[in-house]
Amino acid sequence: MDLGQLTTPCALVDLERLERNVARFSERAHRLGVRLRPHVKTHKCVEAARLQVRNHFGGITVSTLAEARHFAAAGFEDMTWAVPIAPGHLEAAIDLHRRLERFNVLVDHDDTVTELERAASAQRVAPGVFLEVDCGGRRTGVRPESDRAVSLARRLHASPHVELRGVLTHAGHAYGCTDQLAVADVAAQERDVMVRFASNLEAAGVVVPEVSIGSTPTFAAVDALDGIGEVRPGNYVFFDVVQAAVGSCRLDDIALSVLAEVISVHPERSEVVLNTGALALSKDPGPVHLDPHCGYGVVCTVDDTRPLSGLRLVALTQEHGVVRGDPREAVDRVAVGDRLRVLPNHSCLTAAMFDRYHVVQSGSVVDEWRPVRGWS
Numbered sequence: 165m166d167l168g169q170l171t172t173p174c175a176l177v178d179l180e181r182l183e184r185n186v187a188r189f190s191e192r193a194h195r196l197g198v199r200l201r202p203h204v205k206t207h208k209c210v211e212a213a214r215l216q217v218r219n220h221f222g223g224i225t226v227s228t229l230a231e232a233r234h235f236a237a238a239g240f241e242d243m244t245w246a247v248p249i250a251p252g253h254l255e256a257a258i259d260l261h262r263r264l265e266r267f268n269v270l271v272d273h274d275d276t277v278t279e280l281e282r283a284a285s286a287q288r289v290a291p292g293v294f295l296e297v298d299c300g301g302r303r304t305g306v307r308p309e310s311d312r313a314v315s316l317a318r319r320l321h322a323s324p325h326v327e328l329r330g331v332l333t334h335a336g337h338a339y340g341c342t343d344q345l346a347v348a349d350v351a352a353q354e355r356d357v358m359v360r361f362a363s364n365l366e367a368a369g370v371v372v373p374e375v376s377i378g379s380t381p382t383f384a385a386v387d388a389l390d391g392i393g394e395v396r397p398g399n400y401v402f403f404d405v406v407q408a409a410v411g412s413c414r415l416d417d418i419a420l421s422v423l424a425e426v427i428s429v430h431p432e433r434s435e436v437v438l439n440t441g442a443l444a445l446s447k448d449p450g451p452v453h454l455d456p457h458c459g460y461g462v463v464c465t466v467d468d469t470r471p472l473s474g475l476r477l478v479a480l481t482q483e484h485g486v487v488r489g490d491p492r493e494a495v496d497r498v499a500v501g502d503r504l505r506v507l508p509n510h511s512c513l514t515a516a517m518f519d520r521y522h523v524v525q526s527g528s529v530v531d532e533w534r535p536v537r538g539w540s
């Protein structure tokens with residue numbers, strides 16, 4: 165099947181680019197001497213995860229119960245659910261702990277640990293737990309310099325109802341950087357904060373079996389990972405416009421695109437309208453800290469995914485994407501019915517809009533991958 169036969173909008177995965185991205189990070193993990201536990205939340209499909217774990221130990225990272233169940237059913241036996249566990253999910257997590265070789269959950273608060281210990285002791289199990297650390301992203305996690313961080317780690321270490329698997333962080337603040345040098349600083353901070361914290365815990369008598377870090381920008385930028393056991397990048401499978409802007413990849417590495425059709429043209433105001441709105445692309449604003457006018461994705465040619473200069477996706481409503489020409493004549497080469505591809509600002513969110521991905525190789529659709537959707 166060729167792209168002209170697909171109904172728009174739809175999600176295209178460029179297999180060659182994806183395999184190149186996967187090979188690049190796989191090789192980096194081997195070279196830097198760390199175990200790769202890729203995050204599968206970006207694509208949520210078994211086929212892509214199998215490519216990511218090839219030549220690695222097979223562990224993955226998930227972000228929802230639906231992902232955990234989906235990948236467990238597909239034979240994945242070692243997972244970390246890398247969002248602090250909600251008390252309402254404890255029974256489901258314990259069930260996965262019983263069924264799988266390893267199922268680790270995340271905690272960052274004493275109250276969660278109390279609930280987890282209660283549920284685990286009632287079921288006579290001791291689930292694997294990571295203590296989440298905030299290395300600067302200010303989302304979840306304990307501050308490593310706080311007394312609370314050490315007391316919580318001590319408690320987890322001493323508890324008969326959980327098994328402390330290690331400490332874990334995600335340097336989400338790397339996404340706010342303006343260049344590779346700044347990302348490299350965040351990557352060094354992510355590593356150093358965690359190595360120091362683990363060694364403080366060891367000095368306090370807490371055994372730390374694993375130090376787990378990782379995001380796509382920091383793993384792309386870091387030059388040494390001494391003291392770190394595993395990394396959990398995820399977005400690198402597809403990459404996206406934000407990653408290109410902060411220097412993790414080039415635009416021609418981006419493996420996910422949305423196939424769009426022109427549905428309306430307005431030469432008088434130098435605009436054309438695509439049938440890809442917020443429900444196809446998501447409404448991620450993109451790297452506005454680097455270019456306030458970056459728009460909602462990069463408009464490209466359909467055959468070779470080359471950016472079309474002078475066209476910006478300036479507005480989205482539910483099913484409409486407004487493209488403006490600058491200079492004005494830039495829209496003259498586009499007519500109703502033309503097909504274009506849009507590279508997403510944030511591939512994890514864009515991918516999540518689709519119930520299937522059309523896998524493309526040398527201009528032909530060669531496969532269809534079905535991701536899992538929902539939360540449970």
Ligand SMILES: Cc1ncc(COP(=O)(O)O)c(C=O)c1O
Pocket residue numbers: 203225246247333334378379380381396397398399400
């Ligand atoms: C806890 C955690 N680990 C790993 C990742 C993967 O990072 P990235 O999406 O930058 O590859 C994420 C992404 O949000 C995350 O939240």
